[in-house]
Structure formats: structure tokens, C-alpha cells
Amino acid sequence: MDGRRHSVDIPISKTLVQLRRVRSLRDPDTNSMSKYSALVENVNWETNSNNDISVQFMNSFQGGSDKHRSFRSKNPGLYGLGGDCIDDFELDCALGKSRFILHENSEWIGSTGSRLVRSKQAEEFDFSGSDKEDVYGNKSLSDRHCGSQMDKGLALTRVNPLEDGDYEAAGRSLHLERTDQIASKRQSQRKNNVNSSREVGNFCKVCSPCRSASDALSSHSASLFVNEEADAIDHNRPSCEVNCCWSRTPRFRGANSPFNVDEFPLLYKNADESALYEQKSLKHIGNERSPYPRSLSQKFRPKSFNELVGQNVVARSLLGAISRGRIASFYLFHGPRGTGKTSAARIFAAALNCLSHEEHRPCGLCCECVLYFSGRSGDIKEVDSVRINRRDRVRSLIKNAAIPPLSSRFKVLIIDECHLMHGETWATVLNSIDNLSQHVVFVMITPDVNELPRSAVSRSQRFHFPKVKDADIASRLGRICVKEGLEFDQGAVDFVASKSNGSLRDAEMVLDQLSLLGKKVTMGLAYELIGVISDDELLGLLDMALSSDTSNTVIKARELMRSRVDPMQLISQLANLVMDILAGKCQDNVSEVRKKFCSRHTSEADLQKLTFALRIFSETEKQLRVSKNQTTWLTAALLQLSSVESSSSDGNGTKLCFRTDSFKNLATCSCKLNTPDKLRMQKDSDGKLEAVWKRATDLCLSNSLKNFLKKQGKLSSLLLGQGLAIAELEFCHPDYVSKAEKSWKIIANSLQSICGCNVEIRINLVPCASDSKYAKVKKSSLRLFSCSRRMQQKSQSSTKRGTDSDYSEYTSEKPMLSDQPTLPCSSECSYQMPNNCSDRMVVVSTLRNSEGNILSTRTASSHRSFEDDMSKIPGLVVDSSKEEGSNHEFHVLSFEEPEHQPNCFPRTLRLQKKFRSSNASHTTCCTKQHNKTASSSLSKTSFGTCLVGNDSYVFCSGACNNTDSCINENVLKKNSAMLCWRTPCFTRERY
Numbered sequence: 008m009d010g011r012r013h014s015v016d017i018p019i020s021k022t023l024v025q026l027r028r029v030r031s032l033r034d035p036d037t038n039s040m041s042k043y044s045a046l047v048e049n050v051n052w053e054t055n056s057n058n059d060i061s062v063q064f065m066n067s068f069q070g071g072s073d074k075h076r077s078f079r080s081k082n083p084g085l086y087g088l089g090g091d092c093i094d095d096f097e098l099d100c101a102l103g104k105s106r107f108i109l110h111e112n113s114e115w116i117g118s119t120g121s122r123l124v125r126s127k128q129a130e131e132f133d134f135s136g137s138d139k140e141d142v143y144g145n146k147s148l149s150d151r152h153c154g155s156q157m158d159k160g161l162a163l164t165r166v167n168p169l170e171d172g173d174y175e176a177a178g179r180s181l182h183l184e185r186t187d188q189i190a191s192k193r194q195s196q197r198k199n200n201v202n203s204s205r206e207v208g209n210f211c212k213v214c215s216p217c218r219s220a221s222d223a224l225s226s227h228s229a230s231l232f233v234n235e236e237a238d239a240i241d242h243n244r245p246s247c248e249v250n251c252c253w254s255r256t257p258r259f260r261g262a263n264s265p266f267n268v269d270e271f272p273l274l275y276k277n278a279d280e281s282a283l284y285e286q287k288s289l290k291h292i293g294n295e296r297s298p299y300p301r302s303l304s305q306k307f308r309p310k311s312f313n314e315l316v317g318q319n320v321v322a323r324s325l326l327g328a329i330s331r332g333r334i335a336s337f338y339l340f341h342g343p344r345g346t347g348k349t350s351a352a353r354i355f356a357a358a359l360n361c362l363s364h365e366e367h368r369p370c371g372l373c374c375e376c377v378l379y380f381s382g383r384s385g386d387i388k389e390v391d392s393v394r395i396n397r398r399d400r401v402r403s404l405i406k407n408a409a410i411p412p413l414s415s416r417f418k419v420l421i422i423d424e425c426h427l428m429h430g431e432t433w434a435t436v437l438n439s440i441d442n443l444s445q446h447v448v449f450v451m452i453t454p455d456v457n458e459l460p461r462s463a464v465s466r467s468q469r470f471h472f473p474k475v476k477d478a479d480i481a482s483r484l485g486r487i488c489v490k491e492g493l494e495f496d497q498g499a500v501d502f503v504a505s506k507s508n509g510s511l512r513d514a515e516m517v518l519d520q521l522s523l524l525g526k527k528v529t530m531g532l533a534y535e536l537i538g539v540i541s542d543d544e545l546l547g548l549l550d551m552a553l554s555s556d557t558s559n560t561v562i563k564a565r566e567l568m569r570s571r572v573d574p575m576q577l578i579s580q581l582a583n584l585v586m587d588i589l590a591g592k593c594q595d596n597v598s599e600v601r602k603k604f605c606s607r608h609t610s611e612a613d614l615q616k617l618t619f620a621l622r623i624f625s626e627t628e629k630q631l632r633v634s635k636n637q638t639t640w641l642t643a644a645l646l647q648l649s650s651v652e653s654s655s656s657d658g659n660g661t662k663l664c665f666r667t668d669s670f671k672n673l674a675t676c677s678c679k680l681n682t683p684d685k686l687r688m689q690k691d692s693d694g695k696l697e698a699v700w701k702r703a704t705d706l707c708l709s710n711s712l713k714n715f716l717k718k719q720g721k722l723s724s725l726l727l728g729q730g731l732a733i734a735e736l737e738f739c740h741p742d743y744v745s746k747a748e749k750s751w752k753i754i755a756n757s758l759q760s761i762c763g764c765n766v767e768i769r770i771n772l773v774p775c776a777s778d779s780k781y782a783k784v785k786k787s788s789l790r791l792f793s794c795s796r797r798m799q800q801k802s803q804s805s806t807k808r809g810t811d812s813d814y815s816e817y818t819s820e821k822p823m824l825s826d827q828p829t830l831p832c833s834s835e836c837s838y839q840m841p842n843n844c845s846d847r848m849v850v851v852s853t854l855r856n857s858e859g860n861i862l863s864t865r866t867a868s869s870h871r872s873f874e875d876d877m878s879k880i881p882g883l884v885v886d887s888s889k890e891e892g893s894n895h896e897f898h899v900l901s902f903e904e905p906e907h908q909p910n911c912f913p914r915t916l917r918l919q920k921k922f923r924s925s926n927a928s929h930t931t932c933c934t935k936q937h938n939k940t941a942s943s944s945l946s947k948t949s950f951g952t953c954l955v956g957n958d959s960y961v962f963c964s965g966a967c968n969n970t971d972s973c974i975n976e977n978v979l980k981k982n983s984a985m986l987c988w989r990t991p992c993f994t995r996e997r998y
């Protein structure tokens with residue numbers, strides 16, 4: 008406020024001051040003020056008793072969003088349309104005499120054409136006067152504004168950021184200059200056949216797209232087409248150049264195009280010339296290739312197929328299509344995020360219209376390329392997939408698409424995130440694709456093709472963008488570092504690449520952040536930024552764990568997890584490290600600590616230990632995915648490393664066996680037990696079970712529970728399998744059984760921390776010989792992790808279905824392992840036959856991959872149409888087989904692409920199931936969300952369950968045709984189905 012004041016008297020409403028409050032400033036998208044608040048907050052409005060209004064724009068003001076927005080004040084005198092920057096405002100108002108005071112530090116900048124003139128002088132401009140009486144006249148406001156502007160010789164324009172070194176300041180500010188001071192410059196413009204009023208219009212058009220293009224810079228998706236609404240508004244407005252002047256709506260229609268194509272040759276002689284013209288065009292329009300990109304990712308967005316990393320097949324195929332002239336009308340680009348789909352779509356669009364005859368298109372030099380890359384192509388549009396969900400919008404899109412291209416060969420419509428389009432929108436688009444002219448090309452982009460309607464997918468030319476290889480990412484990052492003048496450790500770049508999960512954008516983002524942390528991209532910085540710990544620290548931890556340094560291992564593990572890294576990350580880092588060591592990666596480019604570690608662990612026994620450690624880590628990683636108490640699991644895993652020494656004896660002499668192969672393959676068991684029987688430990692002749700039980704009970708915090716378990720309970724058997732132990736407990740009184748049942752979590756936790764893996768508990772009632780009262784009570788068994796509680800009867804063994812080796816039934820009355828079936832490697836098999844197994848019964852087993860995802864769900868059903876019905880589920884593959892000597896059919900349900908299971912399966916079925924185990928019965932309920940078609944087809948099928956991730960899904964049929972209650976207690980009872988499956992530990996609450 009101290010500086011000299013430039014004040015302008017302009018006919019402006021006093022109500023301008025109320026800008027802060029006008030509703031019409033709200034963002035039409037979100038109805039919130041937030042998008043404009045930056046603007047409003049950065050303008051100081053002051054009034055005085057004379058109606059004077061002082062407006063001060065802060066230099067620091069920066070517009071925020073890239074989206075087009077328009078607003079209109081309630082006040083008749085104030086009319087605004089534009090973006091978030093003051094140069095997008097249309098201040099076209101005249102209500103009484105007001106003074107418009109500009110402070111010196113607001114740096115209004117006037118310019119003509121591309122030349123900037125900065126005026127530091129304090130001046131006053133009087134806008135009142137002859138215009139005043141026209142305030143409510145029929146004359147358009149804009150005309151008045153224009154007139155007053157011309158009368159008073161005032162030009163307002165935007166600073167061209169390209170000419171001003173200070174983008175932030177100049178690009179966001181305005182400069183005001185007396186026309187008489189710039190008359191000479193105008194004169195020169197007139198020479199270029201631009202008349203004065205036209206010129207205002209021109210510079211207006213120059214302004215707004217420039218803003219829009221710099222917005223485009225901040226968001227790749229700056230759409231050239233999404234502003235249909237705004238276009239419509241503009242359409243109805245009086246065609247005044249000043250209107251255009253202050254409007255930011257990009258007008259890329261040919262007729263309105265500010266860009267005189269004739270000014271530009273068809274093909275430039277060389278890149279320099281192209282750049283020159285491009286600069287020239289930038290002055291008018293702005294460009295996505297602004298010298299001020301916001302991130303490395305934007306700066307290095309590929310602009311030709313050559314620059315596209317790791318997508319050679321796609322690039323070759325698209326180029327081939329162009330050179331052979333075989334252009335389809337509908338392309339679908341899908342694949343993980345940040346792999347170059349959008350970039351490829353843009354390159355492809357440009358290449359389609361490129362005028363060059365060279366093999367490698369787009370050339371970037373021809374007129375079409377320049378038009379497109381400068382954001383002014385009228386024929387290549389990016390469509391907002393959400394906005395076209397409105398019926399009128401999609402129709403107008405199609406209508407526009409039907410109009411032949413303006414100058415180019417193809418009209419290309421790029422629809423990113425097309426999975427967000429509604430079914431109706433899809434239908435409209437698909438119906439019209441065939442009818443549209445040969446010149447229309449749709450390029451749809453989505454990360455997940457399974458989310459699209461089948462009909463759409465099958466009509467498209469699909470291009471899958473796989474994850475980019477780590478090596479490709481690393482070399483790209485290296486090149487970026489060189490171009491940016493950044494020093495870097497190759498190891499750090501490799502590390503960032505390995506952590507980016509195949510997404511080049513993610514990697515570039517991390518590099519961007521790293522570049523802000525210092526001049527050199529180092530391992531340490533990378534570790535710290537990504538939240539992982541260094542190799543040296545890991546080796547320290549591993550060393551402690553392997554050398555039985557229990558307390559330090561626990562302390563260190565806790566410290567690491569508390570401070571920086573999450574257990575999943577830590578375990579996977581440990582596993583990777585061990586793998587590296589086993590693979591002999593100890594020579595080059597490794598730290599001293601690692602070299603020392605490697606030199607200390609060279610013997611065969613050491614390597615075996617490490618191999619075993621790796622197995623434990625991989626098992627633990629699976630468990631961590633489903634565990635709530637990850638820290639404990641991880642610590643337990645680390646402590647196991649020392650307990651796997653050759654004899655695998657722990658301090659109490661209890662043998663803990665950890666197997667990594669199937670039950671059958673016991674020869675490889677590291678605890679050197681060669682036959683399954685040795686695992687049974689049912690007789691407990693050497694008191695090992697007793698010792699385990701004692702330790703488990705000692706771990707219980709509650710004394711009363713501890714005493715109760717010690718006194719009344721007994722561990723009758725313990726089977727340790729792959730990632731799972733089965734513990735059978737015995738109690739001699741039903742009350743004890745129910746008491747134990749109530750504390751199942753605590754018991755399970757204690758046993759889990761001893762065994763280091765999931766533990767399934769069965770609680771059996773074994774009446775004491777002396778207790779004649781309960782002598783006849785049948786044994787009960789509670790499967791805590793199967794959500795079922797069932798009474799065991801001798802006769803039940805008759806329900807065991809054949810000898811199918813892929814199914815196992817663990818009952819307390821059968822020897823646990825004597826004829827233990829083989830479980831498929833890494834499988835979780837769970838099923839249970841009810842006492843009176845009916846034909847409708849379906850049993851389920853699930854196969855998981857090493858990631859813990861379900862690979863297949865196996866069901867057995869007698870229903871013939873099961874397979875047919877299941878085949879309607881997208882992506883689901885059903886293999887059926889019939890069990891010998893029985894009516895049961897088996898169906899293996901699997902997914903074409905396992906990585907998509909968690910999405911596509913629930914999405915189709917939309918069934919949620921809740922299971923509660925109450926006494927001996929099940930209550931099941933299901934929400935009503937399921938997809939009607941899927942469920943009605945399912946309702947005619949059989950009954951089964953499937954686990955996807957941690958969620959259970961139930962298919963059922965037969966007696967139940969009501970989709971809403973297809974899974975209910977009745978069905979279960981009717982079919983006598985007792986559903987039972989083993990869910991990962993700690994997830995029981997989910998049900």
C-alpha cells in the first residue's frame with residue numbers, strides 16, 4: 008500500500024467488492040469456491056466512501072486448476088467468464104463512477120503483439136464519462152467495454168510468459184499501459200493487416216488459449232474437447248472480440264482458429280525452423296511443451312514412438328497400421344498405470360494426421376504435427392469420459408465426430424479412463440462407431456479391460472501395455488538425470504526402478520522428488536524417500552537373527568518397523584537380499600558390509616540356512632498379507648531363522664518343523680523327518696507336546712486362563728504343515744470346551760507365536776473314563792479358522808468322498824497324517840462334507856499363488872449346469888471333472904488373469920456373505936448387492952463358496968430362486984450344507 012498508486016476510474020459496480028461472496032463464483036463442477044478462492048484471496052479489494060474501489064493483485068498469485076470455468080455475478084454490472092487467473096476475467100461493467108486503483112506492485116503489464124512493456128509509473132485511468140449513460144442500454148457490455156477501452160486508449164493484455172523470464176510473476180499478472188504510449192507498436196501491427204478492434208480480439212484469443220495451454224501443461228488431460236458446455240455458452244453470447252478477449256475458452260474450431268495455417272509451411276526444413284514457428288505459435292496460443300513443465304514426467308513425456316520406452320510391440324504395430332493404411336475405427340489401450348498409454352494414444356493420433364512421408368511418424372515438423380503439439384488441432388480431441396456420461400453430451404460428441412475433419416485425414420477422439428463411461432454411453436458410442444465416417448478413430452484408454460463391457464472389448468483393436476522392465480526404467484531415469492544435469496548413483500536409479508512396479512511415471516515421480524533433495528541422487532536418499540532400509544541395516548538384522556541373538560533381533564526389528572518401514576516392505580527386502588546372496592551377487596558394486604557377510608557365510612550349511620530363511624520369508628510374506636498383527640509375525644519369522652539349525656531343536660527340546668513343500672514331500676523337510684508319521688506326535692511319548700502346551704499357556708496373559716488351560720486342557724496333537732499348523736486340544740467337560748472356545752483367539756495366538764505360522768485349532772471333548780456322565784458325549788471339534796463348528800461322529804467317515812487326493816479332511820478321529828492326501832503345492836484346501844451329504848452339496852478348495860491370491864477355487868457339485876452358468880462370469884474359467892464312483896462333479900474355477908481376480912470376480916457376483924458360527928449352527932446372510940443377471944443364473948445352479956482375497960462369496964441355487972435371499976439359512980439347512988473353509992488367520996472377524 009505504500010508505493011505509488013496507479014488508479015483508474017472505471018465504471019464499475021460497487022458490488023465488485025462482493026466478489027468474494029458471490030455464489031456465481033462457485034465452481035460449476037463442484038459447487039465449491041475453492042477453485043476461485045486462490046484468485047479472490049489474491050486480490051485486495053478496497054472501497055472508500057467515494058465508491059472508489061482499489062484492486063490489488065498479488066504477484067504471488069498463481070492459478071490452480073486447469074479446468075475451464077465460468078462465472079457470472081448476480082450483479083448486472085459485473086460479468087465474468089474465465090479461468091482462475093485475472094487475465095481470464097471479463098470485467099465488463101459499468102455502474103456509476105468508480106475508481107479502479109492499481110498498485111504499483113500489482114504489475115499490470117501492457118503489451119501489443121508479443122512485445123511487453125512494463126510500466127512502473129503510477130497512473131490513473133478514468134473509465135467514467137461517455138460510457139456512463141450506456142450502462143443499461145442495449146449496447147453490448149462488451150462493446151461498451153471495448154469502446155471505453157479504445158476511447159481511453161487503454162489496452163489490457165496478458166504477459167506472454169515466453170517473453171518474460173519470470174513466469175510466475177509475469178505469467179500471472181497484468182500490465183496496464185496507456186495506449187498512446189503504445190500507439191507506435193499498434194501501428195506496426197496494423198501494418199500486418201490487423202485492424203485495431205480485430206487486434207483486441209486477436210490478443211484476446213491469444214491470451215486465453217495461452218492460459219489454457221499452460222493449464223494443459225499442468226494436466227496431461229487438458230482436454231481440447233471437454234469444454235462443450237463452455238462452447239455452448241459462448242455460442243449464445245454476442246460476438247464481441249472483447250468477450251473473446253477475456254474468455255479463456257479455447258476455440259479450436261477452424262472458423263475461429265486464431266492460427267493462420269497459411270503462415271506456416273507444410274513442412275519445415277529442419278527442427279530449428281520448426282521450433283521457430285512453434286515459438287511463434289506459442290506466442291499466440293501457448294503450448295504443452297512449455298519451457299516450464301511442472302514435473303519431469305511432463306517434461307519427458309514421449310512425443311514419438313521412438314521415445315516410448317518398453318512398448319516396442321505396440322509401437323511397431325501402430326506404425327505398421329499407419330504405413331499400410333489399415334486404420335481401425337476403435338482402438339483400446341489397456342495396461343497398468345504409468346506405462347505410456349496416454350502418451351502412445353497422443354503419438355498415434357499425431358502420427359495418423361502427420362503429413363510426413365517418412366517411416367517414423369509423427370515427424371513433429373509438419374503443419375499438422377505443429378498444430379497438434381501446440382494444442383490447436385481441431386481434429387484430435389481428448390474427451391472427458393465422465394462428462395460424456397450425460398446423454399446430450401455423448402450425442403453431441405457423436406454429432407461432432409460425424410462432421411468431416413477440418414484439414415487433416417482423421418478425426419481422432421481419445422477417451423482416457425474409458426472404464427468410467429456408463430453402459431448407456433458405451434451403447435451410444437458403439438452403435439455409432441460403424442456409422443461414422445471412415446475418418447473417425449476412437450482411442451479408448453483404461454487400466455483394466457475387465458471393467459469394460461464385453462461388447463466393447465470385442466469390437467476393439469486391443470493393445471496391451473505391459474509393465475515397463477526395471478532395466479528400461481533405470482536406463483530412462485539415467486538419461487533423464489544426464490539431461491537434467493543431475494549426478495546419480497546407478498544403484499539408486501536401479502533401486503528406484505525396482506520399486507516402481509513397472510510404472511515409468513512412478514519412477515519419474517520419485518526421481519523428481521529425489522532431484523529436489525540434493526544435487527546427487529544417492530542410495531541413502533532413495534532409501535529414505537521410499538521408506539526402505541539400507542542393505543547394511545538389513546544384513547545386520549539378518550546376522551542377528553541367524554546367530555540366535557534373540558533379544559537384539561527383536562529390538563532391532565521393532566525399531567525398524569516403528570521408525571520407517573512397514574513389515575511387508577521389510578520382509579520383501581529381506582527376501583530379496585537373501586536371494587541376491589544366494590545368487591552370488593556379492594562381488595561387484597556391493598557394500599563392504601555385504602562383502603563381509605558373504606565371506607562369512609560360504610559353507611554349505613550356511614547356504615542351506617539362507618535357503619531356509621528364504622522359505623520362511625516367503626511363507627511369512629503370505630501370512631503378513633492377511634494378518635493384522637504383522638509386527639509379531641515378522642518378529643516370529645526372524646526368530647525362526649535361528650531355530651532352523653540342523654537339528655531344529657528349540658530350547659525346550661520341542662521339535663519345530665517347517666515344511667515348504669507339500670505334505671507328501673517330506674523328504675525335503677528341513678527338520679529331517681522322513682515320514683509323515685513322525686509329524687503326528689500324537690502319542691507324545693517324549694513329552695514334546697506337553698512342553699509346547701506349557702509354553703503356549705505361559706504366553707497367555709490372563710492368569711485364570713493360563714491356569715485353566717494348564718489344568719483342564721491338553722494338546723493332543725500338533726501337525727505342522729506348510730504355513731499352517733493344526734493343533735488338537737482336548738478337554739474332558741463340555742463346559743471346558745465352551746470356555747476354551749471363547750478364548751480361541753488367545754490360544755491360537757500363543758500357539759502361532761510358537762509355531763510361527765497359522766494355527767488351526769480343534770477343540771475336542773474327550774470324556775474322562777471316570778466321568779460316566781459324559782462318557783457318551785460325542786466328540787466335538789471346533790475349527791476356529793473355518794468358521795464352523797461341527798459335531799464329529801464315527802459315521803461321518805462314510806461321508807468322506809473317495810480318495811480324492813486333492814481334498815483333505817482333518818477330523819479328530821482320523822489319524823492326521825497316516826493317509827494324508829497330497830495338497831497341491833501352496834494350496835489352501837478346505838472343504839467339509841456334511842453328515843448327510845446331499846447331491847447339492849458343493850465343496851470348495853482354493854488354490855493360492857505365492858502372492859496369496861487365489862488361483863483357483865475348486866468346487867464339487869452334482870449340478871449339471873454349473874459349468875454353463877459359471878461360464879457367464881467374465882474371465883472365469885471352469886474346468887470340470889467327475890469323481891470316480893460318485894455323482895459328484897468337480898469344478899475348478901480360475902481366472903484368465905489372476906491379477907484381475909479380486910476385481911473381476913466380486914464385480915460380477917457382488918455377493919457378500921457373512922458367516923457367524925453360533926453353537927452348532929450357521930447363520931448366513933448376504934447383502935443384496937449382487938448383480939441380478941449373475942445371481943439369477945447362479946440361482947439355477949448349485950451351491951458353493953469361493954474365496955477371493957479375504958472375502959468369501961457364495962453361489963447357491965437349487966431350492967432357492969429368489970435372488971435376494973439366495974443365500975440364507977433355509978438354503979443352507981435344506982441342503983444340509985455346512986460351509987467350511989479355512990480362512991487365513993486373524994481374518995475370522997470378517998465373517
Ligand SMILES: Nc1ncnc2c1ncn2[C@@H]1O[C@H](COP(=O)(O)OP(=O)(O)OP(=O)(O)O)[C@@H](O)[C@H]1O
Binds near residue numbers: 303347513
Ligand atoms: N512407455 C513409456 N515411455 C516413456 N515415458 C513413459 C512411458 N510410460 C510412462 N511414461 C512417463 O510417464 C508419464 C505418464 O505416462 P502416460 O500418461 O502415458 O501413462 P498411462 O499409461 O496413460 O498412465 P495412466 O493409466 O495412469 O493414465 C509420461 O509423461 C512419461 O513421462
Ligand SMILES: [Zn+2]
Binds near residue numbers: 371375377
Ligand atoms: Zn508430422
